[in-house]
Amino acid sequence: MxxxxxxxxxxxxxxxxxxxxxxxxxxxxxxxxxxxxxxxxxxxxxxxxxxxxxxxxxxxxxxxxxxxxxxxxxxxxxxxxxxxxxxxxxxxxxxxxxxxxxxxxxxxxxxxxxxxxxxxxxxxxVDLRPYGWEKNDDGSGGAELWVASDLAAHQRPGVLRHDHVLGIGQASTTLVQVTARRHVATALDLGTGCGIQTFHLLHHAEHVTATDISARALAFTRFNLLLNAGELHLDPGALESRVSLRLGSMLDPVAGEEFELVVSNPPFVITPRSLGEAAADQFTYRDGGLPGDEIVASLVRALPGILTPGGTAQLLGNWEIPAGADWAERPQSWAGPDTDVWLIQREQVSPEQYAETWLQDASTARDRALYQQSYAAYLDDFAARNVEGIGFGMIWLRRPVGRPVLRRFEEIAYPIEQPVGPHLGAAVERVDWLASHEVADAHLVVAEDVTEERHQRPGAEHPGVILLRQGAGLRRTNLLSTELAGFVSACDGDLTAGQIIGALEALLGGGEGWDAGAFRAGLLTEVGNLVRDGFLLPA
Known part of the structure; x- marks a missing residue:
């Protein structure tokens, strides 16, 4: 082949x-x-x-x-x-x-x-089940589909077959929810599985290329596309006009091509490697065949090279956290200096928890001897690289048109609003706005979902803690200084940020050791961060 x-x-x-x-x-x-x-x-x-x-x-x-x-x-x-x-x-x-x-x-x-x-x-x-999503507020975008995949572990006896075609799972729906949707001419679904991401891409991409290393996975995807041709607005006799199905490993099927949007739920599961193992020994839906977290690392390095200028990629992944290291150390080393990157860690587990999750996923526990042997292999594999934790999260990449403006690695382990994709897209737009505007000249307003909390000890004259909270999107909380709280309270769009800061200088400054320049610069930085995170918006 x-x-x-x-x-x-x-x-x-x-x-x-x-x-x-x-x-x-x-x-x-x-x-x-x-x-x-x-x-x-x-x-x-x-x-x-x-x-x-x-x-x-x-x-x-x-x-x-x-x-x-x-x-x-x-x-x-x-x-x-x-x-x-x-x-x-x-x-x-x-x-x-x-x-x-x-x-x-x-x-x-x-x-x-x-x-x-x-x-x-x-x-x-097979498992053949209904799947769909609601229409947008303007009446566009909804769908009612049927999706075929292999029967899951809870529906059949024994260990899963190694070329198992995964159905609608938590990871695939997570990627659906985090993808920032925008109209594009070309999109790539890398590692399509049974086609979930492609179904969604067809609603805002003129043409979708869907790839997989598994011929069975592509057969399921093709079946699902043609079964739902009417709902997906496809011509069954001219499927290639909207969807191209490609068989091959990772980026091989699209060598030399560029895309405006790439989405991928890759085979990111970290799996112990063994001498003499063959591809047939691997679960193709989750195991990319490389040691450690190298599958995700290689994609983060390579994906910017297949993006058009301004094109974006979104994927899920695992990364190893060595003992004594910051969780973001390894992912930070993957992203090149000429790429915009935003990575959010959503969960961190121990090697034991990780082994239990993925051995259960494949029903390995049904064979006690195999389970014990496989569990030990996981622990030995992580120990060989001094790994004490494994992170899971979402990665956003962009090939910038000019110089990179976004490089952010953060951990958000609490519940967030779903789908969060529109909020991620809006956040990137705010970062771009900040890169091309002077905050001091901006008229700003407080976002509609933002509330303020003040906490003080009984009898105290002033609050000891002032918090801004978001009710939507990433639901961030920001601790405010007194001067920043005063700034936010004055953001009704009438005055520029510079004018508000000038008024605060007159109110708070003038004492011994007062440094007006440092006050202004520090407050402008904090205000920029509030705009970036969506607490404040350009009027």
């Missing part, structure tokens, strides 16, 4: 077929007809069972669908489909024929979505 190949096949082994347009149309029509949507499933199961299903707990949903299966019409049909694909419960062929009358069991078998079970019923070969 060549390092990079345009992927068009519709009949990849052990993957749904996407070369049968008539059957895909029938499937979409049948699923729509029985209300197999996000809201339809939630309504069928009820709040408690639906919430349990989101935690991979199937029993409450099994109970709920047993009751619903005795109903008539669309409710019974929806219950049968939920039991088949979400709960991995085999169904009688007659039940599926009644639930999906246009496609019937014969069509499901031909598409590769089901197979006969040992007891003569029909069982799922």
């Amino acid at each position: 060549t390092p990079s190949t345009h992927f068009t096949a519709g009949n990849t082994p052990d993957a749904p077929r996407s070369d049968l347009p008539g059957l895909l149309d029938s499937l979409a029509s049948d699923l729509r007809g029985i209300g197999y949507t996000v809201d339809g499933v939630a309504g069928l199961l009820g709040p408690a069972a639906h919430s349990a299903l989101a935690r991979d707990q199937l029993v409450p949903a099994l109970i709920a669908t047993e009751k619903a299966g005795t109903a008539e019409g669309a409710t019974a049909a929806r219950a049968a489909v939920v039991r088949l694909w979400l709960l991995a419960e085999a169904q009688p062929a007659a039940t599926l024929d009644a639930a999906l009358p246009g496609l019937r069991t014969e069509g499901l078998l031909e598409l590769g979505l089901v197979e006969p079970s040992d007891d003569g019923r029909i069982q799922a070969k």
